[in-house]
Structures are given as C-alpha cells and as structure tokens.
Amino acid sequence: MQKIETLASWIQESERIVFFGGAGTSTESGIPDFRSAAGLYQSEQHSPYPPEEMLSHHFFVERPEVFYDFYRTKMIHKDAKPNTCHHLLATLEQRGQLKSIITQNIDGLHQKAGSSRVLELHGSIHRNYCMGCAHFYDLDTIIESVDLVPRCTSCNSVIKPDVVLYEESLDQTILYEAMEAISSADLIIVGGTSLTVQPAAQLVSYYQGNRSVLLNIDATPYDHRADLHISHKIGEVMDQVSRILGQ
Template identity: 50%
Template structure:
C-alpha cells in the first residue's frame, strides 16, 4: 500500500489503467525485454521475426510451434494488480483497462472494460470462414500432421487473434482506448517500458490531473508524472487486507 497513490485514487472519479508485460510477470508470465525475457533467449531466428506476419505466412508450421511453446501459458492466475483493478472498476473508479498483454488475466480477475491492444491468445479464428476456436484447439494441433491448426468446418488455417509484427492494431480497440484515456482524470501506467509503438503513443491523449507511473525501471513518461513508483505493480496496488 502506497499512501501517495491511495490519496490520488481516493479523489479520482475516472481512472484509466494502461499496462504492459510487467503486470503479468507477478503471475509467472515472462516479459519480452528483461534479462530473462523472450528477447534474451536463443532461438533459430529472433523472436520478433518468428512473431511476424511474414514468418507466419512463410514458415507457418514453425510459427505455430514457437507460438505454442512461448506464448501460450498454463496455470497463470491474476495477481494483486489485476485483482485491485477489478475492485476499482466495481467501485466505479476505474473506467477502463488498456493493456498490451494477450493473456486475458484482467478479465479473469473480473475487469469488464478491457481494451486489448495486441489481442488475446484465448481467441483464435479461421482465416477463411471466421469461425472462432478456444486456445485448446491451437494446442491440440501440435500432435496432428504438420502442427498447423485447421478449421473443422472449411479447412482454413486457425490463426491466433493476436497482433503480430508487421500487422496493424485493431482500429476500434485503439479508438476506444483513446476515448477512455482522453476522458480520464487519472491515468496509471504500469508494468511497461513504453517502448512499443503505437501503443505507447496513447499517453499523449491524456489531459487529466494525475499521471502515475509504476514500473521497476525508468520510463520516458517519468518526467511528466505526478507520482513515480519504481516497484512491482502488485506491491504498489495491493490494499491492506486484500490479496
């Protein structure tokens, strides 16, 4: 519990949370850029190549093998940050969560207004007929033929509903995020280095009173913030008496 943060939340009537990978690391999901992150592991190709639209098109089986091994997580549960944000929404304080994460943990914690800028591993769709499939369908394809998940209706490839490198963000999701941030009186930025664009550029739409940055490392937004907390986000958001 951080008294300065609680004081800001106590007077806020329209708070929006903007988060990145650091929000989920406390749930056991590794991020991309830390020392132990995906970008520091050794693969046949760089991760940003293997998670690109071009690689998906030209090395489809290898893409799915990498995707299943590195982006689908098992057993992860919402942590103190996810749970607090859901409580703040129920209390009428948090109006929206804007996230770069694709793990669905905000919804699992109970948050209802969540704008997933980069999509979700939990949604998968046939690129030919549009039929949706759960994440288990992608996993089960690992033991079938070339490992490429194919639609049971039309045989089209079932693609994860995540934004790959070289792909644009969903326009409606971006518009919703911009509208929420522009209307906020408090913006909490947490667990993100603010290095990924265009997502990081959303901060320029904030015109409210208090910008709070919670991140273990410095960010480009620190100089503009009302409050900067260099600590784990679950620790910063945890309330006394709550998980």
C-alpha cells in the same frame, strides 16, 4: 511508502480511473515479459530466429510450423492466475471508479480477475479464427490440436490466433476507444510497460489531467512526464495500495 500512500489517496479521490498496462503487469503471475534482462527476447537470443521475426505476419504465413511451436511453448500460459494488480483493478471497476483497462497483454488475466472493461490492443490468445471462413476457435483448440498447425474443421484453412503480429495494424476501433478513455480520465495509472512499442505507447499522451502515475522497475521515455513515479514491482505496489484501501 510515501509515494504508495499518495497513489492510494489519488485512487480514493478519483472517479474516472484508467489503467494502461504492459507485460510487467503479468510477470508476477509467472508470465515472462519481453524486454527486461530476464525477458523472452533475452532467453531466445540463441534461437535461429529472433522472437520479433517469429512473431511477425510474414513468418506466420511462411513458416507456420515454427511459429506455432514458439507460440505454444512461449506465448501461452493457460494456468497463470491473476495477481494483486489484476484483482485490485477488478475491485475498482466494481466500485465504479475504474472506467477502462487498456492492455498490451494477450493473456486474458484481467478478465479472469473479473474486469469487463478491457481494451486489448494486441488481441488475445483466447480468440482464434480460421483464415478461410472466419470460424471461431477457443484456446483449447490450439493447445489440443493433434496437428502442429491447427486447421479449420470446416474448410481446412489455417487457424490464426487473434493477436496482433509485427507488420499488422492495431484495431482502429479499439485505438479510438482507448484514446477516448484516456482523454476523459481524472487519473491514469501506467504500469508494467516500457512505453517503447508504438503506436500503443503514444496513447498516454492523450491524458489531459494532472495525476499521472507510472509504475515500472526500468526507466521509460515517460518517466520525466509522470506526476508520480514508483520504481517497484507493480504487484507489490498494488498489494500495499490494497491494504491501505482496506481491500
């Protein structure tokens, strides 16, 4: 409890907060993470193809039917709702304290909670583009397509989700904005991420302050560097912080 009170106190005293989050931010919204014991990678270990392969660029190009079957059933959670963490961050943004959310998630829950300053390192399921003419399609197009592989109504080319697959590079503009946000923050909260996916995990090294917070159940390479380390579910921690702050 003392650590949570310290976190709440730091939040109250900060003016340039940056939140860096991963899959664990959304697990309490019913979206499975990837690498934990109950994560997506473990649940698919008996599949003919490992998730890392199915979520790769070459697999999307070579076996789009298998990709889309996996993508629709495992990666899309349209009915998921924001949890306490998402809502608290949105409130802090509205109060002018939180300057940026940097997320590895593709679910759009931060925006659904009301946040607007969201840098999506790995893209979003809510944006989809034709690989031929770049026509935009929303998520419902992917879900409701009568074809297993959705195709453009204009040129009949394959539609690709605007998510960063393995073998693809991150958007350099978003990376630069994330670096700038972290380097100018007076408090960074890192939550729900194993900090093992590169180059995203390297971004936390740009923080120059002395109030870094790590919220993660499992151990990470960043544990020894955090000024405050809380090993509990991020939603539960943020719920207690919200109560202390009177939100």
